[in-house]
Amino acid sequence: MSLAHDLQYAAELARGAGKLILEQYGKVERLTKTHVATTAEAVTEADRASQRFIVAGLRKRFPGDGLIGEESDTGTSITFEVPDVNGRNWVIDPIDGTNNFIAGLGAFAVCIGLLERGVPVLGVVYDVTRDDLYAAAKGEGAWLGTRRLQTVPGPMSDSAVVMMTSNLIDKNERCPAWVFRWLSQTNWKMRILGSAALEAVQVGAGVAHGAVTVNGKLWDIAAPAAIVIEAGGVVTDLTGKPIFPYDLRGYVGAKVPFIAAGAKAHATLLKEVVEHP
Secondary structure, three states: OOOHHHHHHHHHHHHHHHHHHHOOOOOOOOEEOOOOOOOOOEEOHHHHHHHHHHHHHHHHHOOOOEEEEOOOOOOOOOEEEOOOOOOEEEEEEEEEOHHHHHHOOOOOEEEEEEEEOOEEEEEEEEEOOOOEEEEEEOOOEEEEOOEEOOOOOOOOOOOOEEEEOOOOOOOOOOOOHHHHHHHHOOOOEEEOOOOHHHHHHHHHOOOOOEEEEOOOEHHHHHHHHHHHHHOOEEEEOOOOOEOOOOOOOOOOOOEOOEEEEEHHHHHHHHHHHHHOO
16 A cells, blocks of 8 residues: 555654744743653753644544653653554654754754554655655655665765764663764764754755764654665664564563664674664
8 A cells, every 4th residue: 555645644753843943933831851860961841842743743633543642741651552563553753953953953853653564665854944745654765855865875984974963871870882983083974963853855856875873762763764764874873783574562662772784884884883882
């Protein structure tokens, strides 16, 4: 069954949410989520308004589907309304790059992904300030507007661009050795945008050879994974194991570290991460 109409609807929701949050860009107060156990993560009323808008739209069009969202109105939990973990479940990040949004740095995105049996089959990542909409659905191709996307076909080289998220402290509260190697002993072009989803879709768009996120969550990767995979890329965890199908049972916001890369670049990046922990 084609997901083309579902993709179009999700894209319209992402654009609508983007318009909503732009009205509050540079005017919001930084709040804190009380359900985050390790670090105080930022949230704003714009995040919550964006999620309410998307959730309302999805409930109207797909009343039987499940919903997983980064935010809740109380800030005491994520949104997890999943009647069937093996069914259709939408995964929402209403603003990926909230700290950028608060600071007035225009690298943030609205992300809407769809998992079927735990596998990403549809994804929309809307780069709000640039009005760039990255979208893909299984069998429909990956797109930036009207341009079809493909991952970089070649292996890593001195000109390769590699994306990393800003929080690189691992579960052992240290910065991994591969980070220092890449910064000091390679000619790779390292870039950090502060939005895991925007970094990952650069792989799908053929801009970056790879993207590595140490402290991502499911909503950071569900939507961009659909785009990267449909564009010919590979998405795994930091040990090389498949992330998908993802077991949604009892999900409350566990970290989902990932490597997203072109098919030939992935092996090199994975080897570096595994051999230099």
